[in-house]
Amino acid sequence: MASTGSAPAALHGTDASHHPARTGWTAFAAVLMIFGGVMAVFQGISAIAKDDVFVATRNYVFQFNLTGWGWIHLVLGIVIVLAGCALFTGALWARVIGVILAGLGALANFAWLPHYPLWSIVLIAIDIFIIWALCTGGDSRAKA
Template identity: 75%
Template sequence: MASTSTGPSVAPAGPSSSHHPLRIGWTAFAAVLMIFGGAMAIFEGIAAIARNNVFIATRDYVFRFNLTGWGWIHLALGIVIVIAGCALFTGAAWARVTGIVLAGLSALANFLWLPHYPLWSIVLIALDVFIIWALCADSYEEKESV
């Protein structure tokens, strides 16, 4: 006897929105940029802690901070950013939110770092803004495809 199925047919599973190639690409690119930017912040922090005479201090700037203190801030922030960038490769939602927050903090820290290293600060601020955009664009695409 032939057996007939009376239940609903199951269609083969297609690619889910979490595995969309563009989504994976932007997240991976943001993760790589976070690791790179975090490593640069670590090197900035080490340079500021080790030798205060490496950086220029502008006298007529609105705010003035201790260079060694900023070195420790950049070092700690850089380490946390590298860890969060590595966590982004897991695809966890908390890593994306953490990445957005840390990129915002990094942009703020680099804005305050402008008197000491203006060109590099502007480069890292642009990098942080792009990281925030890439991580937010991913979550927008996910909502749109649902």
């Protein structure tokens, strides 16, 4: 007698293939997107308030003022949080949007490097983990 699912899943009538958001990597990416988005929101609010934490670097290629970068990070952070919440639905469009937004977040933080290097590197790493998790995990129906 062949079994297609795990014993606990068969006993409770649930199967991970019907709930892609419950797979480990998608949930991991959703939590990281929400966390990274909230951090980007804080980053944006701090930049809009012209906090003294940020460094003004001259002769850098991306010459936005601090308030401009603040609004970019604030809006992008809110959209990333919303996309992270949408990932819990398990929809394919949410995964695609998640990869795109994580890529945009990584690019925005790369351009933000001269203002706050450590914060930017941490958020770039989070965005890379999000992209990796969304591209590798998910469809458990592909298993034999």
